[in-house]
Amino acid sequence: MNSIDRLTDLCPPPSTAPPTDWSSTEQALDTRLPTDYRQIADAYGPGSFCDFLHLYHPHAPTRWTNLTGPMPATIRTQLQHDRDNGSHPVPHDPGHLFAMGVTDNGEYLFWIAEPADAPEKWTIAANQARGPRWYTYGGGLADFLVAALPGRETVPLFPDDLLAQGVFFTPTTPAPTPAPVDTAPQPLAGMTANSSDVRTWARANGHDVPDHGRIPVAILEAWGKTRNR
Template identity: 25%
Template sequence: MTGWQAGRQEMEWSGVEREFGTPLPADFKEICEVFGPGSFCGYLELLLPVDSTDPYSLVGRWEELKSRRDSPQVRSFFEPYRVFEESGLILWGVSVTEASYCWLADASKRPEEWPVVARTDPLEEWHRFDMSTGEFIWRVFTDREFRPVSVAAKVARPYFEAC
């Protein structure tokens, strides 16, 4: 999709998955290792499994949200869902326009069965997509009919920009 040709970056997933108490989707892990830090089309950034104290990492963001899960702000952000604890939303990506990309995760199910739940604005309703993370990302940038999350009309050719 992007023509990206960088070397693969092995990432430590066992500690991350131990923190969550569940494996994460294999395609997400592969996308993170293939692309590393950066953004798709200057728009979508993945939360990577770096230092868990980093508030912009996958675990760091989850820990921060989990610590405030009972606050009215966090509860209203995730409604009608909740922050993951055996089940709930795990935030895996964000956009420059405040879009949020999550899995509706359930530790009792295979992570490949988790749907993607997304919204393009914090004040909007969540939208559920029964597909893999990779297919979801692909369609956001290539499918003009993939409403309401598509940005394909604004992207001439999908690209990845490392940081």
């Protein structure tokens, strides 16, 4: 049984998921993507594991969780800024970090994209949302999910009660077509001075938001919708 079979056995996918034109997606991103990621995206579609971990997907309904949106480039730019200024430790070359997921707490999940032309060798990293810690996993995405979701691999950045309701996947309504590729870095709420505006809006609208650190993705999405009206 391969990693994808183990994952779908552990966490059954939805009955249907939108197909993705991977050739066009990879051409637009100017990079090949790992086979296991494409298989996961095809099997599950956009959504979240355990109502916590969102993998970026070409059909994700918002720019915050879209693989072809601005977030991977924006996060890479911020990490380079952190590393150059010594404000936060970044143990990997930001140029080799490809953000491909986010948690509701604000941790980002990355491929360590080395070698760049060998995606089957890419491994996994995550950084702490409100602190300096990093976590690395020496395997691919499918292996990571198979190990982390049932708790066989301890991810110290994830909450202790993550698996309180078991392992499950919650789909979200997909965008009808993949979003246009947007690799230009954008200001990232929760990492810039604009975070105070987001926190003020969130509290005024009944959201529980931390005083410091990254703002949970659900709040960023809700705030983003008000900005786009």
